[in-house]
Structure formats: structure tokens, C-alpha cells
Amino acid sequence: NAGVTQTPKFQVLKTGQSMTLQCAQDMNHEYMSWYRQDPGMGLRLIHYSVGAGITDQGEVPNGYNVSRSTTEDFPLRLLSAAPSQTSVYFCASSYSSGKSAVLTFGAGSRLTVL
Amino acid sequence: EDKVVQSPLSLVVHEGDTVTLNCSYEVTNFRSLLWYKQEKKAPTFLFMLTSSGIEKKSGRLSSILDKKELFSILNITATQTGDSAVYLCAVLSSGSARQLTFGSGTQLTVLP
Numbered sequence: 001n002a003g004v005t006q007t008p009k010f011q012v013l014k015t016g017q018s019m020t021l022q023c024a025q026d027m028n029h030e031y032m033s034w035y036r037q038d039p040g041m042g043l044r045l046i047h048y049s050v051g052a053g054i055t056d057q058g059e060v061p062n063g064y065n066v067s068r069s070t071t072e073d074f075p076l077r078l079l080s081a082a083p084s085q086t087s088v089y090f091c092a093s094s095y096s097s098g099k100s101a102v103l104t105f106g107a108g109s110r111l112t113v114l
Numbered sequence: 115e116d117k118v119v120q121s122p123l124s125l126v127v128h129e130g131d132t133v134t135l136n137c138s139y140e141v142t143n144f145r146s147l148l149w150y151k152q153e154k155k156a157p158t159f160l161f162m163l164t165s166s167g168i169e170k171k172s173g174r175l176s177s178i179l180d181k182k183e184l185f186s187i188l189n190i191t192a193t194q195t196g197d198s199a200v201y202l203c204a205v206l207s208s209g210s211a212r213q214l215t216f217g218s219g220t221q222l223t224v225l226p
Contacts, residue, residue, distance in 0.1 A: 042216040090156065103214060105156035
């Protein structure tokens with residue numbers, strides 16, 4: 001079972017560059033989300049999706065775009081990277097209701113913006 | 115705005131000690147509270163608590179929720195060096211999406 005797969009694991013960008021963090025899950029989960037984790041601040045929700053074709057903003061959406069064209073994939077796009085976006089990014093997914101709402105996390109992507 | 119506060123922020127103990135980690139919350143439309151353990155990488159699920167006063171237990175770890183006082187505790191007995199990790203508390207509120215609000219975590223270090 002692959003679970004939630006994120007790529008790349010590490011990335012260094014220069015200010016102003018764009019990139020896409022990929023996230024794929026093979027558990028047929030309806031709900032997918034992106035979090036960023038910064039020291040002392042826990043995990044903060046960037047964007048989420050409750051199903052293919054449906055996305056919405058979380059707590060810290062500025063500077064990021066998402067799309068959900070399939071149930072399996074939920075890429076996160078940085079349009080013009082800024083040093084403030086240096087962080088560890090986690091993709092997570094779950095079923096949309098009941099006890100199965102427990103999130104399963106990917107291994108994380110460490111992004112450094114110079 | 116939903117808020118989850120964990121204490122202490124960090125804790126250093128010796129193997130065999132018992133520790134108690136705290137999580138208090140203020141959320142609208144509370145649905146459940148979750149505990150995760152995070153070592154070097156992805157958080158892994160420990161417990162989900164929905165009802166007050168019912169202890170969840172898994173080996174040396176246990177957790178309980180008090181919905182009246184709006185807090186939860188995570189106990190670890192007979193700690194081992196493998197318990198060293200960041201323990202995250204998160205609260206799920208009901209609504210149109212399954213949004214979790216996370217606390218900043220407790221860094222537990224268990225020394226041999």
C-alpha cells in the first residue's frame with residue numbers, strides 16, 4: 001500500500017520561481033489537504049478538497065494554488081516563491097465522514113526559498 | 115477562530131518515567147480530538163476521542179477527553195527512548211469540510 005505519496009522530498013528555489021508539489025493517494029479518499037509546518041507553529045492548513053473538482057482555502061492560502069482534477073491527485077502550486085514559504089509541506093487525505101476521518105499524511109516535502 | 119494549545123512545549127525525562135501531555139481547545143462545533151505522534155517525518159495517528167470520560171488505550175499510551183472543561187491528556191507510562199517525538203493534538207470541527215486545527219505540539223525527549 002503506497003498511501004499518500006509526495007514529491008519531491010526536498011527542493012531549493014530562488015525567490016520568484018514557481019514550482020508544483022505533487023501529492024497522490026491510492027486509498028480512494030474523498031478529502032485531501034495541504035499543510036505547512038513551521039517551528040513552534042504546528043501544522044497550518046493551506047488548501048483542501050472534499051472531492052474532484054472542489055477546492056477551498058484553509059488558514060494560510062496566500063501564494064498557493066491547488067486543483068483537483070482526479071480523486072487521486074492534489075498538486076500544490078507556488079506561483080512566485082518567497083522566503084516566507086520556506087517550510088515543510090505535508091499532504092494528507094481521509095474519507096469524508098465518520099471514524100474514517102482520520103488523516104493519513106505523506107512523508108513531507110522540505111522547501112527552501114533563497 | 116478555533117484554537118488548540120498544548121503544554122508543555124517540551125519535556126525531557128528518563129526511561130521508565132511516566133509523562134502527561136496536555137491539550138486544551140476552543141473550537142466551534144467540536145466533533146472530535148485526535149492525537150498524532152511525529153518522529154522525523156509524517157505524523158502518525160494515535161487516538162481519536164469523541165466522548166468525554168472514555169479512556170482510549172494502546173499499550174503504554176492512553177488518552178482521555180473532558181468536553182466540559184475542553185481538554186484532553188495523553189499519558190505515556192514506562193517511557194522508552196523510542197517514545198521520543200513531537201506529540202500533536204488536533205481538533206476536528208464539523209462543517210462543510212473536515213478541517214483539523216492543530217496545536218504546536220509537545221517535544222518529548224526520553225533519555226536512556
